[in-house]
Amino acid sequence: MAYRVGIVGATGAVGQEFIRLLHERNFPMQELRLLASARSAGKTMTYGEHTFTVEETTPEVFRELDVALFSAGGSISEKFVPAAVEAGCVVVDNSSAFRMDPSVPLVVPEINAHALSEHTGVIANPNCSTAITLMGLYPLHQKFKLRRFTAATYQATSGSGVEGMEELQRQVESYAKGETVKTEFYPHQIAFNLLPQVDQFLDNGYTKEELKMLNESRKIMGLGDMACSVTCVRVPVFRAHSIAINAEFFEPVDLEEARQAIREFPGVELLDEPAQAQYPMPLDYSGKNDCGVGRLRKDMAFDNGLAFWVVGDQLLKGAALNAVQIAEKLHEMDMLRVPAKA
C-alpha cells in the first residue's frame, strides 16, 4: 500500500519539514503533491533529487489524494478540510480549527494512539507547546496520576512561522550593525526581549495559547478535571520551545521512579546531570526528533509534586513530526482512509 499524499501549506516552515520527514522516514507514498495559496502556485521546490511544482489548494485536488497534511492556519483548514474528507482524503490538521471538536481525535501517538481508531476522516495535531509539555508530563502522570500543574513557556519564533524567525534574524543583524532595530511582524521587538503574549488575548486575561494547554492536555490525556495555569512567553530563540513545569500528583512521588518513567517513554530522553551542566537547551534540541527532560526534582510547593524542564523542536514534535507520526500510525493500523459513514 502506498498513498497519494498532499501537503497543504507546503511553502511554510512546517510544510518544509513535512517534505523532509515524509522522505527521510520512508512514508509509503506513490505521489507527493505540494499545495499552497494561489500566490505560491507555480513556484518550484526541491527535496534531494525531487522537484515539485506548488499547486493552488482547491476542493477538487483532494479527490486525487489519500491523505493530506494541513499546516496553513485555521481559516484554510476550515475552508478545505470538510471538502477533503468529503472527497475521501484523510486529513491530519496542524491548525487549532478542529482540535476541540468531540468527533475529532487529538493525538500525540506516544500518548493516545488508541483515539485514532475512532477517526471519521480528520485527526487534529496538538498545539506545539502542549505536545512538547505532554512528552514530559504524561510519563509522570502514568506513574503518579496528575492532579494539576503550573507552567511557564519559553517559545521560539518558529512558532509564528517563517516570518517570526526572519524577524529575529533581521533584528539581530540590524543590532549588530548598530542600525535601528525595526519591528515589522511581532507587536514589539523580539531580539533581546520577551513578549508575554503568544496568540490573542481572551476576556479572562489568558491568551488562546495558554488555554490550549489546558483544553488540549485534558483531551489528549483523557483528564477532564485536571487543572493547569500557564503563562506563554515568546523568547528570542529560533526553533525549539522550552517549558518550566510544576506538577502536583494524586499519588506520592518518587524521584528515581520518575526518572525511570521518562527514560522508558518513547520520543523523550532524560538529560539531567546538573553537576556536569547537562540539561536540555533549545539550541541542542533544534532539529532533534526527541524531546528532552531535565531539571527533574521534587517540587517544593506541592506535597506530591515534581518540578521539571522540557525542551522540544517546535517544528518537529511540536508540529510536523507529530503529524507524520499520526499518518504512520494510521497506516500501521490500516486506518489511513475515510471510514464509510455509519
Next chain:
Amino acid sequence: MAYRVGIVGATGAVGQEFIRLLHERNFPMQELRLLASARSAGKTMTYGEHTFTVEETTPEVFRELDVALFSAGGSISEKFVPAAVEAGCVVVDNSSAFRMDPSVPLVVPEINAHALSEHTGVIANPNCSTAITLMGLYPLHQKFKLRRFTAATYQATSGSGVEGMEELQRQVESYAKGETVKTEFYPHQIAFNLLPQVDQFLDNGYTKEELKMLNESRKIMGLGDMACSVTCVRVPVFRAHSIAINAEFFEPVDLEEARQAIREFPGVELLDEPAQAQYPMPLDYSGKNDCGVGRLRKDMAFDNGLAFWVVGDQLLKGAALNAVQIAEKLHEMDMLRVPAKA
C-alpha cells in the same frame, strides 16, 4: 549630616549604577571613594564632572568611611565586611554572604524597612530575582495572605555582571557576521538559547538561586511557612529580569482589588492592557527604577490564586537601587551608623 561613602566593587556593573544613583538621587555625601581589587587600583572613573581614582580595598580604608555599599561577590564581602563594621562603617551588602544571618536584616525598603531598626552594622540586599518577584508578590500578599507560589524566571545576562552582557554581545556579533559563536563565560552559548541554570546546583536538584527565592522571600516577608518552587533560567536579554508567577493565597482573591493593590504600592506599576498588547517587557524596563506587573489574572490551577508577570531592571531594583534605598532609609531613620554593642 553628610556621609563619607565607599563603593566596594566600583568597577563592576552594579558598582557603576551605585555611582550614578548616589549622585542623581542626591545622597548626602561629603566624599565618595571607589574601591575595587588591587588589579583595578589606580584606574580612573568619571561621573559627570567628577573624576575618581579607584583604590584597593583594604581593612584600613573603612576607618575613613561612614557607609560602604558592597557589590564584589560573596568572598570579598566575607573578607572585608567584618573589618568594615569593626571600623565603624555601616555596610549595605549586595552579596549573598550575610543574607540568611539572623542578626542581619534583609531588606526591600517598600516591604520591610522596619527590620532596619535592628541592624548591627550590616544590612543585606536581596538576590535580584527575589527582590523583583516580591515587588509584585508582596502587595498581593498584603491583601490576600500568601500561602505558596510557583515561579519561572527569565533572567538577564547582567545578573552575571559585565562579563555576562559582554558574552551575549560578542556572540550576537559573531553570529551576525556568520562567524563561529564562541562560548567563553557561560557553560553554554547564551545567544538564541536558554540556560536552565543560574548559580550552582545543590544536592536536591535546585540551584542556589532557586533556593534564595524561597529563603529570602520567607525572611523579607516574615513568612516562615510559605512554600515556593522556582525554576531559574538565563535568557538572551541584557539587563532586566522577568518572572512568571502562580500564587495561591489563604483568602479569596478579587481581581480588581489585586489590581488596586499593585497600583497603590510604591516602586511598582501596573501595566496590564492586554487588548492593546501592553504588558511589561525587559527591553522597556531596562534603566527603569520601578518594576512592572502585568498579565494579572485569576489562576486556573489554584482556587484562591493569581497568575501574573513581573519585570524589573536587574541592576536597579535587583541590586544598586535597592541598596541605595536602604542607605537612604537608614539616613532618614537617623540610623546610618554602627550601633554601640549592647
